[in-house]
Amino acid sequence: MDALFSDFADAQREGNGNKLAQTISPAHSDEKLRAIWKSCNAHSVKDVLKHHIHNSSSGKNRLPQEEVKGWVEVFFCYWKAIDDILAVQDSATNGKASHSSWTTVYESWKDLLSALHRGYLSNGFEAWTIPCLYVAGKHLRVFAIKADRERNSNASFDSAAAANFEDDFNPESEQNQKLEDCARQLNRVFNLCLSDRAPIDESRKWGIYYVINLLFKTYFKLNSATLSKNVLKALSAGKGDMPPLIAFPKSQQVTFNYYEGVLHFLEENYVEAERHLTEAWNLCHKGAMANKELILTYLIPCHLLTTHTLPSQKLLEPYPRLQRLFAPLAQCIKKGELHAFDLALQDGEDEFVKRRIYLTLERGRDIALRNLLRKVFIAGGFEEAKEEGAKPVRRSRVSIAEFAAAISLGSQETIDNDEVECLLANMIYKNLMKGYISRERGMVVLSKNGAFPGTGV
């Protein structure tokens, strides 16, 4: 307890928010938590805390009475939460049944967050202390997930179903009860930061991207990514007097860019998506492999659609999982193997759908087709030279039948000419191929200069 409050006093003296936040973190060693917990009992805890907090500041830095009161509440909640955390851990290690569960931990941690919330609203906590909000919010999310997992593994199906008489019965929300509650709490914190009208350098707005990132994570986990749009809307509405993203730590920048990129990605807004994801990629710490992998999961499909380029072997090298994910498809696209592409897509469907990249990758088929048609064009060879020494010109009139043969080569299924024409029309419409179809002659007349833009022929 003494160590805790000497840190607290230091942080208060220095105005060091991160240090302060550490004092209410539950992520300390077991011994440390236990020491804090043991240093007082339920009876005396408030007095002890009051004493410590009161003495942690002196002179003109002395904390105002109101603030002291606020912090006593916060640490009181912290102490109770530790009590619950230790109890859960004990029952896990000893296998002893106990009344405590991650749900109780969640609830007591929620009290802590509320105490902080009140602290800002009515006890005059200063803006530099907002890292505390972040730490509290971060762990609230962790506890919520643990509580949901624990409950789902214990709960029997019947109790959930029988107890619910609401009309809009939704098993999913039943499963994520605490996490949904957590999202609501974080949203409160978001508004707490957003609505602060103090001048910018002492504003809680400096907590904004921290909270947003926590909210994004929670919404994505809840499978309701669309809710993130509301956050972005509220953010852009107050953009004018918001501290710039660039002024936040890189970790927060990367996270925010990543989620904003993915949100654009999900809306098929690939250009914007690519911009944000590239930003995240560039800022990402080079050792943060898991994060880099996540960014690439979306950046690679983006890139495939915007620039028609495939990831190189070298890029994928360090990520075996991405290699498994993308390498087969990339291979097929490169070689123009249409049928193999379909099979590879089918093969990875579950994985792709899970990552929400299936619908995007599916469109890679266009590139595979383009490459196949290009091969047909090249195989067609050159026109007979009209005069000696002239630059050879490729045969630019290709019959539909030739393309049809190429397309059915892989699958060995005959495909009717009208459908081939349809595919060709698509290529032309999407500017992947230049030329026109002559319905009368059953021919495609390709452009003499650059029949397949961007591919060198």
Added chain:
Amino acid sequence: MGPTWQPVPPPPGTSNTMAAPYPAPAYTPVQVRQTFGQPYPTTSQPSPPYAFGLYPPHSITPTASYTNPPPATMNPAPAPAQEMEPPKKKVDWPISVRHYVQRSFLPANMDPTVTREEMEAKLKETITQANIKDLMFSVDWSTMSLPQEMIREERERSRKLPQEMRQLHIPDNMSPTRPVAYSPPYANSGSKKRKSSDLSESAPWRAGNGGGRLEDRVSFTSDRGQQQQSAQEPAAPATTSAKSKFQKQLEKRQKRFDGGYKSTYRSPSPPPSTGPVVGTCQDLEKRYLRLTAPPIPSKVRPEPVLRQALEHVKRKWKSEQNYNYACDQFKSIRQDLTVQLIRNEFTVEVYEIHARIALEKGDIGEYNQCQTQLKALYQRGLKGRETEFKAYRILYFIYSANRTALNDVLADLTPAEKKDAAIKHALDVRSALALGNYHRFFRLYNDTPKMGAYLMDMFVVRERLAALCNICKAYLPSVPLRFVTEELYFESDSEAAQFILDHAGREVLVEKDDGDVIVKTREACRPFEAARAAAFGRIDIKGQI
């Protein structure tokens, strides 16, 4: 306002007072329910104890059985309050006493300002007294004041003196746990400034409230004390918030009357049941009316009647095809199912049939409502035409271009479902459109299982436009009209010609010497492009690279 009054336990003692011509301004008018936010008070009552404790935690278990008594129960559940206060000597409590105890704890009679402990103490006192005085069998327990009423009366007496100064009237929803001194109506009459006086009253430390007589402050502090006491029971505030608006109004009204009159409830008929309604209506046809009050059993049809009603509506639909009538009937059937919490295969059937009819008549709003309910019902494991409706869902998301939802649907499909004909068809449609393969899309359109065609009709126009854009850009110099007809599955050349005329104008169609009609593609490109952009509207902005 009529219906809201209905389920009040008919209190003969107060029935006069209800009608008594007290100046209306003395009362906060009872609002008629305006929204369905909390659809039926009956459904909010039996909510799971852990969701929102209706009562302070320590009393959850015993009260739980009371919050959810079997509707129209003939043999009431054993009174748990008795278990809680085991009689010192073995006494065989008469049934009338049991009923009295039971009545005390009925949620409708509960008073948030009276804690459970107080009630239990009072009950004990009353019954013991009766026992000692040997009045157990002579007292008319059915007219005996409830403990909460006695407590309120006592409180009232204790603050008789300062009463006139303190016209405290805090709306319930603001402060459910605050013990409110309800002044008798006459003291209130004409006081239009109640609100502002409330404000100052609620903050006793503020200077200049009502003259600041000592008694005021004394009694007020005692109030505050109680308030704090109840505030220590964490679930208490949630109590009222979890209660339905209707119930709050009930309590409010009851308190208002109790304030001035020692009302004794003689309630021969049971108070409104808090479980689901069980209907008694036998009509086959019933007009749909949005509920603005709790359902009345005599106007709700039980399941067997609903089954007959469904058959009846089906027959009528087949013979008359009157959608307005059918929709109305289906909505009332659905409503009756909902208020009675009937969720079984029959429910599924009702929603499925309504969904189909709505689909057929292009009533997307109703269709969507049904579809949403069906999804939840299937998720509960109820059997129905799940694959058929999953296929519709996919088609619907294609129509609404809801990519996120599409991805979710894909993620939810089991391998077996993917092999189902209807679902496979819907998936093929999706993939054909994703790849711009209009050729295949229109083949699929022509061969849609079940009622999917009604859904595809909703986006076939825009897909035809998209296909024509493709064709016009890719083919030169022209294509035969017949090609368009066949490729885009128009019924006839004239239908195709009409479509082209409508969207691109007369100039693009040319009749050749041999009688064949051709479409001049170069000229048609621009108008089709514009029409396509308009047809896809907002959707088109996305997905372009």
